[in-house]
Amino acid sequence: MLFMLSACNSNVRDGRIGSLGEPAALQDDVEVEQAIVEEPVVADYGKFIRLFDTFSSEAMRRDGMRRMADLQLRFNDKESMPLTAVIQLFEKLIEDHPLERHDRLMYQLSREYEESGDLDTALASLDRMVKLYQDSKFYDEAQFRRGEILFSKRQYAEAEQAYSQVIAFRKYDDKSIYYEQAVYKQGWSQFKQSRYNKALNSFLHLLDLHTHEGDLKLDSMKPSERQFVEDAMRAINLSFSYQAGPVSARDYFAGQHRRVYEFRIFSSLAEFYLQKKHYADSVKTYRLFVAANDMHPQSPSFLLKVIDVYDKSGFPDLLIEAKKDYVQRYSIKSSFWGLYEPSSYLRELQALNDNLKQLASYYHAEAQKSKSSLSYREAQRWYRTWLDSFAEEKDAWYMNFLFAEILNESGQYESAVSQYERTAYDYDRHERSAEAGYAALLMYAKHEKQLSGFVQQQWHRRSIESAIRFANTFTDHNQADRVLTSAVENLFQLGEYKKAHQIALQASTDSMQHELLASIWTVMAHIEFEWNDFVAAEKSYSRALELMPQKQVERDALIKKKAVAVYKQGEISRKQGDLQSAVKHFSRVKQVSNEAGLVASAEYDAAAAMIGLRQWVQAAKVLEAFRRANPDHALQPEVTRKLALVYLENGQIDEASREYEKVSHLPADKTLQLESLWQAAELSEQAGDAARSRILYESFVKRFPDPLERSIEARQRLIELYQRDNNLKQASYWRLELINSDAKAGNQRSDRTRYLAAKASFDLAEPVFDRYRKVKLTVPLKKSLSLKRKRMDEALKMYTRAAAYKIPEVLTASTYRIAAIYQDLGVAIYNSERPKQLSEEELEQYDILLEEKAYPFEEKAIEFHEINVSRLAEGLDIVWIWKSLEQLKELLPVRYNKLEKTDPQVITIF
Secondary structure (H helix, E strand, O other), X not given: OOOOOOOOOOOOOOOOOOOOOEOOOOOOHHHHHHHHHHOOOEOOHHHHHHHHHHOOOHHHHHHHHHHHHHHHHHHOOHHHOEHHHHHHHHHHHHHHOOOOOOHHHXXXXXXXXXXXXXXXXXXXXXXXXHHHOOOOOOHHHHHHHHHXXXXXXXXXXXXXXXXXXXXXXXXXXXXXOOHHHHHHHHHHHHHHOOOHHHHHHHHHHHHHHOOEOOEOOHHHOOHHHHHHHXXXXXXXXXXXXXXOOHHHHHHHHHOOOOOOOHHHHHHHHHHHHHHOOOHHHHHHHHHHHHHHOOOOOOHHHHHHHHHHHHHHHOOHHHHHHHHHHHHHHOOOOOOHHHHOOHHHHHHHHHHHHHHHHHHHHHHHHHHHHHOOHHHHHHHHHHHHHHHHHOOOOOOHHHHHHHHHHHHHHOOOHHHHHHHHHHHHHOOOOOOOHHHHHHHHHHHHHHHHOOOOHHHHHHHHHHHHHHHHHHHHHOOOOOOHHHHHHHHHHHHHHOOOHHHHHHHHHHHOOOOOOHHHHHHHHHHHHHHHHHOOOHHHHHHHHHHHHHHOOOOOOHHHHHHHHHHHHHHHHHHHHHHOOOHHHHHHHHHHHHHHXXXXXXXXXXXXXXXXXXXXXXXXXXXXXHHHHHHHHOOOOOOHHHHHHHHHHHHHHOOOHHXXXXXXXXXXXXXXXXXXXXXXXXXXXXXXXXXXXXHHHHHHHHXXXXXXXXXXXXXXXXXXXXXXXXXXXXXXXXXXHHHHHHHHHHHOOHHHOOHHHHHHHHHHHHHHHHHHHHHHHHOOOOOOHHHHHHHXXXXXXXXXXXXXXXXXXXXXXXXXHHHHHHHHHHHHHHHHHHOOOOOOOOOHHHHHHHHHHHHHHHHHHHHHHHHHHHHHHHHHHHOOOOHHHHHHHHHHHHHOHHHHOOOOOOOOOOOOXX
């Protein structure tokens, strides 16, 4: 008969009893009795009796059976014995038999404590067991249970240690059956301690255990194994997400040996973020993997997933950039397709095809809306890439047609011609063959307007050949006759009469529209006229006039030409001596026309053509008229740019300056704005408008503080302009601006900026020097000398600052001025005003005193002049050095006036 127990046998191994519940820790009979009242759980008597058979000695077994019998008598019914009392019995057996082996019993008792909810006692029992019986066959399971209890108590560090003992456990070189579970729980213990990389090591080790040929074959795994692997991967996702997410994943694997299944980790992490709608992190995960592994077989599909994320999450701009990234990395010419067989990547190839189309279509639409040159270039780029990649696709003709369209829309007519012709003639006949062929002719005409001279002539001939080809190929096109007629007319204009006449004869069928047929006969008439076949010409003119409407303007010109043809027949007859025929022909002239008609020519596309022909005045008039008539037109910025160029080329400097100023405010590249404003300022200066040029340079300084050197140059121009206008106050202001800007520029400073700053510093010192020199030493000397010394200190400070730039020119000039300051003071002291009340003897003594006062300053002046002269040894040959030498010749004539060869020592004071 079995007692009711809350335990189960699910974890029995090698005949061990499984989890039997956890008893309370009872210490005496009173506690047992209390437990009986408080704890209704009863023992499974049969299982405990069987446990006696595992005792290590017969004596202990007999003792245990005796105590169990006593317990039965005490409670009268073995089915009602409380579990706590039974557990206490076994605890007493362990205590009373210390020399016996109790590992299995301790292990089972710990399970009883655990089942009864007393985790602390269960843990203590397991601690005692693993400490005393490290060789026990229950050791690994006991350590695993310790880890589980410690983990549930949130003692993660201790749990990690317990799991590590299970991982290290070996029995006959075999791992514990709890090995994988221990690694898994060790990883979570490390995770709970925020030791994420350690946790990652554990979880990845688990994955390594389930690889086949290095990869995780999830599809071939059993459901339980797959679930276990997916749980580990979710743990890996959390470990990365608790750090820096995708960046942590990248950095972690960068320091690891490469795993075949590494891509699956990144894929799982990306999906993890995607499920949480963390789209940026999901995309970043995919992209970081691709960035480090662009030749990996899964990388193209990762970028396709990035595209899918942006598509489904509604980020159109990012979607376009993702598509560009994909087609750039995995274009048909990329190294990837040299490594892998394209037939194995049909989905990726189709994605390349589709994305290229979508990019081309997107930028095509953008270009049509914005007229942006960038959008035009992007659209062309993707059309060209698609055609280079998928030239054999059945819809290649259509992509070629769209490519030609975008070239046309962007004004690249020459390139558009090639693509339209390719669309029309290089593919099997399709629904737009004729349309493309005709569009090519339109492009010929547009591009011809942009050309001149011999190049234009050659292009014109090509357009005629294309027209003939079109008419002969697409005979049923509604423009075929008109195109052929135009070709005949163009050949005539080129003087290719024979060919034009031959084609005209072939084309002159009654099926042609009368209007076009009239043109054909007109051309034939003109050619025959040029060939002096006036009889044939007269007939052809007559045929043309018969077909031509009565009110058509060209009739008068043809009538005149017909009349001339008749007259020419009269001239020929007269030369031949056939006077009768001559009279006849001359008489017929009146029958044809009584007055000559006028033929008018027209010009088109004036502005662009005139500029190309360098007809600046006419171009300016057209552009100015355009500006007046269309103030809100989208091309006004282009008109402004063209006018700036036209005015400049035509010598209209002031007007050009004002246009360039406008250009500088147009939306454009910053460099273009900068250069335009600079040119506006220079042109204004060149035009003699100093006030406006100052305004423009000041605007330049404000708008373009970078690059520093240009900004400094603008300040220098302002200094020069204000100096030229004798506005010394503003000149000084801009010198200080220049100096301060250079001082704050850091690594942007250059030799040029330091030179200008040094020169500005020197120039600021000059008026201070002048104020110093103007101070006269008068009686009382002490007062005037104090003022002069004050001015002297100001000047010395200014020149010292200028010299500190180490610019040779400024350094030597500043040194010279410093010497001059000392020299001036010495002279000023000696030549100062004498007190009037002094006697002759007192005056003589006063002079001696002044000479003594002046002497140190003269010595100081000599010292600085010598410093300047010493720079000759450094290879400097500057006027200020020679000025110092001249001064030394006066101050120390004995030493310097006879100097023939100078090799002074270099002295450095700055």
